[in-house]
Amino acid sequence: MTAIEAVSTYLPPHRVPIASLAGDLGLTDMQVRMFHRYYGLAEVLYEPSGTITDLMLNAAAKLSELRGREQQVRYVVQARTLQAIAPYPQEPLHDVVAALGLRHARAFAVTQHACASGLLAVEMCGRLLAEDGDPDALALVFAGEKAFTPSARMIPGTALMGEGCAAVLVGAGSRDRLLSYASATHGEFNAGLSLTAEMSLEFQQRYPDALAEVILAAAARAGITTADLDLVLPHNVNRVSWVRVARKAGIPVERLFLDNMPVTGHCFCADSFLNYVSARDVGRLKPGDRYLMAAVGLGSTFSAMVFEH
Known part of the structure; x- marks a missing residue:
């Protein structure tokens, strides 16, 4: 049965009040008040100097359940909202795979469900692991991105984007x-x-x-x-x-x-x-x-x- 074995997260220490984003995002005073009073939003997380690679590595650094089990990882999946996450020819996911000693695993991204791709990745990894037939095999899912373009920083009239990241270990356990x-x-x-x-x-x-x-x-x-x-x-x-x-x-x-x-x-x-x-x-x-x-x-x-x- 598909199970989440462990989750670790990285929340950048830099929090930005939404009022300070008004100029960059073209928000009026009324829109800022709407986000704050009506939608219940006050701040967003930003990692000003970090890359998406840094976000993933910082999340993985706290995933103690992965230590010593690297060879059990069959899949490393990046669940993404955005199809383009870094300038060509950078490959952040493959850089993370190398840094974590997981080159033996199959690494790929899923973007088809946009912000629902994190749930898709967990379900899909469960099916892949079940088909492999090894009860000890694992998959590592990363979720969370950089709001690195103006259009990626806000869903107009709905939400403001932050830069937290999660590392999710998927297996066949019971946790x-x-x-x-x-x-x-x-x-x-x-x-x-x-x-x-x-x-x-x-x-x-x-x-x-x-x-x-x-x-x-x-x-x-x-x-x-x-x-x-x-x-x-x-x-x-x-x-x-x-x-x-x-x-x-x-x-x-x-x-x-x-x-x-x-x-x-x-x-x-x-x-x-x-x-x-x-x-x-x-x-x-x-x-x-x-x-x-x-x-x-x-x-x-x-x-x-x-x-x-």
Whole structure:
């Protein structure tokens, strides 16, 4: 059975108040107030001098469960929102593979689900490992990117992007067992940030129902209802959208883990894993708890996973 063996994260120490980004991002005072008061956002994480390679290596440096098990790693997967993450001919993932002594592993990226690609990578690695048939084999997934272009720093009217990173060790263990996965792509919104004003409005209107649908589907496939979920680890877009989704999916708002949302920004594919570590560290996850990770990728893919801790 697919399981998360371990998760480690790197949160850059540099936090930027959203008001200070107004000039760079072309935000009006009213838009800043909307992000702050209505969406519940205050700061975003930035690594001013670090590269995406640094982000991944810093996350992996704290993954103690990998030490001494490097030869068991069959796959190293970078879950990405952006197709281009560094100037040609740089290959950040292959630099990380070499630095970690994992050249024997197959290394590749998945970007097809945009910010939901982190969940896709975990599910896919589980299937690859199962097909290999070695119960001791592992996969290492990286999630989190640099907001290195102006268009990558903000989803207009929705979220501000941060630069946290997670390293996720996937295996066939029993620590955090994957109970179900549900995903749906609404291809009519494939233009993402380039949607027309009319299509953008339609996407915003359909968003809560579409996300609630995959959450309900993931719960049903796990043999439970959303009332049985002990915790929800969301993607950190904004508070107001998650309150709407929770109500539609029948999830009490207090079961949403929103602690990181005001201070990290939306860290691409990494949010649910960042939230997992934070929730675990503050005692919000207990053995036997069933929790859900959820994410939405522009383009547009809605995904949810249920785990047992």
